[in-house]
Amino acid sequence: MFETLILATDPRGVATLTLNRPNKHNAMSAQMMDDLAHAARQLDRDKAVRVVVMKGAGRSFCAGGDLGWMRDQMGADTDARVTEAHRIADMLGALNAMSKPLIAQVHGNAVGGGLGLCCVADKVFAADTSVFGLTETKLGLMPATIGPYVVARMGGGHARSVFMSSRLFDAAEAQRLGVVAKITTAQDLAAEVEVEVQAYLKCAPDAVAESKEMVLDLGGAPDKAAIDASIAALLKRWDNPETAQGIAAFFDKKPPPWA
Template structure:
């Protein structure tokens, strides 16, 4: 059914959604974005699903946007660029609004869109060796589409510390900034996660869904206006010469002109 992700639900109703492009560090391609959107819709509609865990296959949780996908946007016109940005925004929105608890199991590095996936999760369990980063500006881009969710999670003051410099930060800083809920060792990650799952399974499913919806309605979700503005900002940035220079420099393994 899926090619870039896997989805397995156990008899308790715990669904594990795994990003499955380990050779690409689970970077999000257009296909993965489509498949995540489809999976989110199915999980939301499935009454048997009580809890959803999102994780990555291999050494990385998610390296962000696939560079080949970004390069394709450089060659596209404004309308296709906007459509691709909208797909990414809709995927993040679907996961953010999921009527089931969404727990991120971060077993490795999370960059760019990987940080975005953390920020649309209700709780984030991360190994203490994981690295994080919003590295878009190094490529001449900006963390636009994920921005509303990251700022909602971190707050503006914390976001200003990491939105602009592209400097990677460790799991301790990620917890301080509000991205990570719980830090653990790789050996204890699944045991710690299981304790959280058990707690949710002892709660009334409809009450959990309504409690989450209430949080989102009280300011826990970006508005349509904010989302539309983030899409416009990303399309505008894709059209800036710096973006083209940054992507070309990355593929050519050369320094961009601003270094």
């Protein structure tokens, strides 16, 4: 059903949503963004689904936005860039608002948009070998559309320590920043997630959904003004010459002019 995802639901109502571009470290293409948005809405409507586990195939959870997709934006007009910015924002919003509990099972890299996916999950379990980061500024970009969700999860003070530097950090720091709830070995990761799943299966489904809705209403979700501001910031950044220089330098395998 999906080109870039594997979605399977077991008889208990546990849905596993697997990002499935392993040869690209599950970097998010436009197709993957659309698939994630559609999957979130489908799972939200499915009364048989009790809880959703999101994970990545291959060596990484998600390496962020696909760089080929980013490079395409350099030659795009304003309308096309607006469309793509809304594509990301709509995907994150659909996952964040999903009425079912969303558990992220993270291994390998979770950087850029991959960290954004962590920040729209209700609980994140990470392998102790996982690597996190907001690496956009190194490319002349910024963590714009994921920004409202990152700040909502970390808080402003914690976000400022990693938002601008493109510095990579480990699972222990991600836990201190409020992104990761529990760290375990890669071998024990699935088992730890299963313990969390079992807890939800003992709860009344509608009560869980209404509790999540209340959390979001009480401040767990960015408002429309924040989302619109993040899109405007991304569009402005695409017009800055640094962005073209940074992306070109990456593909040319040479340092950007500011490095």
